[in-house]
Amino acid sequence: MVILNIVKYRFKATIRSKELYVYVIGFPLIFMLIYGSLASTAYSTVEPIKVGFLNEDISVSYSLNDTLYEINYGQKFYEYLRNLKYEDTDVNVFDISNISDLKEAETRTARLELAGVIYIESNFSESILNASKLMTYLTLIGPITNAMDKAYEQGDYDLADRYLRALLELSKFANITYQIKIEIIGDPTYSKAMQAYELTWKYLVSFVFLEASEFTRTFMEYLMDKYNITIDYNTSDSSVIGQTFNVEFRRIGGQRGLKESFLQMYYAILIPGQIIQSIMIASVSAIYMVGYEIKSGLLERLKLTKVKSSEYIGGTLLAWGIISLFQAAILLGIALGLGYIKVIGTPLHYILSLVILSLAGILTAAFSLIMVSFLRENIAGTIAMISLITISLFIAGYFPVPNPVLGIFLGREFTLLDLVPWRSAITALRKSLILVNIYEPVDVLPDLLLLALWTVAYAMISFIVFAYARLRKRR
Amino acid sequence: MVIIMQSVIQVRNLTKVYNGNVVALDNVSFEVYRGEIFGLLGPNGAGKTTLIKILTGQLEPTSGEVIVLGVNHKDFLKSDARFKVSYVPQENIIWEHLTVEENLSVMGAMYKLPKKEIKEKIKYLLEEFDLIEARKRLAEKLSGGMKRKLSIAMALINDPEVLILDEPTAGLDPKTRASMLANLEKLRELGKTVLLTTHIVEEAERLANRVAIIHRGKIISVDTPENLKYTNCGREVLDLLFEKLDKELLGEVIKLAGDQNIVVAGDKVIIKENNLSGILDEVKRHKALAKCVLTMAIRKSNLEDAFLFLTGQTLGGE
Numbered sequence: 001m002v003i004l005n006i007v008k009y010r011f012k013a014t015i016r017s018k019e020l021y022v023y024v025i026g027f028p029l030i031f032m033l034i035y036g037s038l039a040s041t042a043y044s045t046v047e048p049i050k051v052g053f054l055n056e057d058i059s060v061s062y063s064l065n066d067t068l069y070e071i072n073y074g075q076k077f078y079e080y081l082r083n084l085k086y087e088d089t090d091v092n093v094f095d096i097s098n099i100s101d102l103k104e105a106e107t108r109t110a111r112l113e114l115a116g117v118i119y120i121e122s123n124f125s126e127s128i129l130n131a132s133k134l135m136t137y138l139t140l141i142g143p144i145t146n147a148m149d150k151a152y153e154q155g156d157y158d159l160a161d162r163y164l165r166a167l168l169e170l171s172k173f174a175n176i177t178y179q180i181k182i183e184i185i186g187d188p189t190y191s192k193a194m195q196a197y198e199l200t201w202k203y204l205v206s207f208v209f210l211e212a213s214e215f216t217r218t219f220m221e222y223l224m225d226k227y228n229i230t231i232d233y234n235t236s237d238s239s240v241i242g243q244t245f246n247v248e249f250r251r252i253g254g255q256r257g258l259k260e261s262f263l264q265m266y267y268a269i270l271i272p273g274q275i276i277q278s279i280m281i282a283s284v285s286a287i288y289m290v291g292y293e294i295k296s297g298l299l300e301r302l303k304l305t306k307v308k309s310s311e312y313i314g315g316t317l318l319a320w321g322i323i324s325l326f327q328a329a330i331l332l333g334i335a336l337g338l339g340y341i342k343v344i345g346t347p348l349h350y351i352l353s354l355v356i357l358s359l360a361g362i363l364t365a366a367f368s369l370i371m372v373s374f375l376r377e378n379i380a381g382t383i384a385m386i387s388l389i390t391i392s393l394f395i396a397g398y399f400p401v402p403n404p405v406l407g408i409f410l411g412r413e414f415t416l417l418d419l420v421p422w423r424s425a426i427t428a429l430r431k432s433l434i435l436v437n438i439y440e441p442v443d444v445l446p447d448l449l450l451l452a453l454w455t456v457a458y459a460m461i462s463f464i465v466f467a468y469a470r471l472r473k474r475r
Numbered sequence: 476m477v478i479i480m481q482s483v484i485q486v487r488n489l490t491k492v493y494n495g496n497v498v499a500l501d502n503v504s505f506e507v508y509r510g511e512i513f514g515l516l517g518p519n520g521a522g523k524t525t526l527i528k529i530l531t532g533q534l535e536p537t538s539g540e541v542i543v544l545g546v547n548h549k550d551f552l553k554s555d556a557r558f559k560v561s562y563v564p565q566e567n568i569i570w571e572h573l574t575v576e577e578n579l580s581v582m583g584a585m586y587k588l589p590k591k592e593i594k595e596k597i598k599y600l601l602e603e604f605d606l607i608e609a610r611k612r613l614a615e616k617l618s619g620g621m622k623r624k625l626s627i628a629m630a631l632i633n634d635p636e637v638l639i640l641d642e643p644t645a646g647l648d649p650k651t652r653a654s655m656l657a658n659l660e661k662l663r664e665l666g667k668t669v670l671l672t673t674h675i676v677e678e679a680e681r682l683a684n685r686v687a688i689i690h691r692g693k694i695i696s697v698d699t700p701e702n703l704k705y706t707n708c709g710r711e712v713l714d715l716l717f718e719k720l721d722k723e724l725l726g727e728v729i730k731l732a733g734d735q736n737i738v739v740a741g742d743k744v745i746i747k748e749n750n751l752s753g754i755l756d757e758v759k760r761h762k763a764l765a766k767c768v769l770t771m772a773i774r775k776s777n778l779e780d781a782f783l784f785l786t787g788q789t790l791g792g793e
Contacts, residue, residue, distance in 0.1 A: 002584055002585060002587055005581060005584035005585075009570060009573055009577065009581045012572065012573060012577070013570060013571075013572035013573060014572075016572040016573075016613065017572050292571075296566055296567070296568055296569075297564045297566050297568045298568045298569075298570070300531070300533050300564075301562070301564075301568045302585060303532065303533070303552060303557070304531065304532070304557045304558070304560055304561065304562070305558070305582070305585035305586050305633070306558060306585065306586050306587045307585045307587075
């Protein structure tokens with residue numbers, strides 16, 4: 001396979017090139033050692049995140065067996081959050097203050113007194129109750145139907161009739177729809193606001209599942225009591241309720257620059273950006289290697305060989321995927337060894353991180369090939385380097401830039417910055433490497449898929465452009 | 476016995492004009508036959524490299540036609556004929572961060588040769604080009620001469636029918652050049668068809684079966700080195716080197732030898748004539764000339780002389 005030979009010699013040439021070593025390992029390592037050692041002290045202890053809680057929820061009520069239940073789920077969510085503790089510690093996750101109105105919420109978040117304010121709107125309880133009813137229907141429909149069929153088969157028509165009546169009562173929940181929405185008011189340039197946002201999302205899902213499970217259990221007991229039946233109850237799957245959540249972020253402030261210390265920012269936001277930036281800078285070295293082949297006449301010479309354009313370009317891109325993997329493995333190894341990464345994810349989290357970084361390498365190499373298609377290698381290298389560093393600063397969130405939501409991609413918000421391909425690498429890396437206690441590996445998939453799509457698109461563009469500009473006969 | 480010369484490269488009425496007005500090649504025509512070493516002799520800027528780029532499919536000609544191994548230049552890069560042609564440009568085309576052996580191996584892989592064949596070829600080429608001891612060295616650490624040898628060895632990994640070399644000994648020291656020429660002579664023994672460009676007379680005379688003299692984009696003459704010399708300046712020439720050659724002195728020389736039989740290269744006058752010893756005696760007797768001549772000698776003619784008589788210029792461009 002000639003493509004593997006191309007990968008092999010490019011890899012060998014890279015690891016033997018002192019200049020490329022500086023890009024691939026040198027710069028990233030220096031940055032990591034400096035910032036990592038600074039940031040590690042900032043991350044050494046856990047402390048509650050100060051948030052506000054503005055509850056405008058209107059209670060809901062329902063009666064079962066002449067018992068009237070009146071519930072304010074907003075208040076229950078407040079209690080739930082207040083009692084959360086960091087794993088293996090007695091430290092609360094949130095330090096919650098009650099907020100009286102939106103004005104106070106905005107003022108206190110703008111001053112960064114609070115990481116953010118969790119704003120519960122008036123229909124929160126109604127939505128949760130509806131979600132609970134729907135989950136109850138989905139959970140109990142199967143067991144009751146099965147029990148009814150069994151009773152019919154055994155000729156116990158009285159029992160079967162009671163199951164049927166229970167089923168009819170349950171069926172009134174069948175067509176319920178709901179939309180659970182809460183809002184986080186905060187300054188997006190403040191890392192703890194984003195942390196509050198991520199955590200609120202995660203805990204809202206858990207909370208709704210707990211409440212819905214509780215409702216299901218209560219309703220099941222009601223049915224068993226009322227119709228004198230037994231129901232073989234199994235715990236439900238939270239995915240049935242996880243599809244219609246919406247935690248919105250309302251931006252407050254952040255227009256006049258960063259408002260927290262660099263150390264605090266570094267861990268949550270800068271590390272993924274820093275790593276992706278390193279991969280981007282290293283992969284720009286593809287320009288120099290391909291540029292050398294153009295300048296020395298090697299590329300012209302290769303036109304007389306049996307290697308195809310697709311093999312040359314594919315081998316080049318794949319090589320930088322592997323070089324990035326190599327680079328990422330070394331950097332992650334050192335970072336873990338030095339204790340800069342203290343939240344340990346699952347092996348799958350790390351595999352995902354390596355895949356993300358590898359794709360980021362291929363993506364940047366494709367970008368580099370596009371640049372070197374039209375520009376001389378030294379100019380292309382400089383322009384690519386400057387543009388990629390600038391791009392990385394913005395997409396990593398170092399500076400506040402408007403980032404409106406353009407749509408939804410696989411359940412994930414697709415924002416304006418997502419149009420910059422490397423953005424999805426950063427968001428994916430945040431989830432797979434840094435926020436592993438919040439995100440499951442499966443949560444990384446939408447970002448990973450978006451990154452893969454961008455990579456394929458850029459690889460195809462680089463193939464077309466490079467073949468047109470560099471591999472055809474000159475006039 | 477009838478020897479049929481099989482044409483491997485045919486160049487017909489080839490013209491290349493850059494930017495609409497810079498004529499690099501002007502109606503060039505010649506043929507290269509199978510198994511011969513064909514030299515393209517001309518000064519820098521004569522159009523040799525442009526010609527090679529067209530032959531190897533890198534450049535489109537403005538007009539005319541090139542047929543290499545039976546394939547027209549328009550189809551060359553799409554045809555399998557290109558796999559039978561190797562070329563080495565003036566610059567060394569090697570991967571600097573790979574070893575000698577790896578460079579050869581990668582180039583072999585680019586031709587999709589079987590691993591066993593690559594291994595055998597590498598062994599053979601390392602021996603032929605005296606690179607055995609350097610096989611594990613990174614190409615960037617090699618001397619200029621060894622890099623050149625490696626470049627040519629890489630061009631031979633696919634056992635090409637046609638090898639095109641652009642100034643193969645340019646920039647080499649005399650010792651390495653001699654060794655390189657010996658390597659190139661072996662290519663003739665191997666039956667390879669070689670087209671080489673050079674501006675070095677000795678190289679063309681020693682290696683080439685036939686030489687095309689190219690000047691300002693035009694082929695002035697194509698023949699064997701012997702015929703080129705004999706036809707254009709005879710077997711011997713007389714060199715007169717003056718301390719300072721002026722118009723009066725030149726006029727006197729013209730009176731003695733006739734203006735058709737002399738060329739001037741700086742302060743040197745080269746004379747071709749049947750009776751060179753007679754002219755030499757007359758110069759010795761001529762008071763003005765004898766006083767100003769530093770050296771005078773009859774010597775064997777060479778291709779530089781032929782080039783001078785054909786173009787009025789030296790290969791160095793004077």
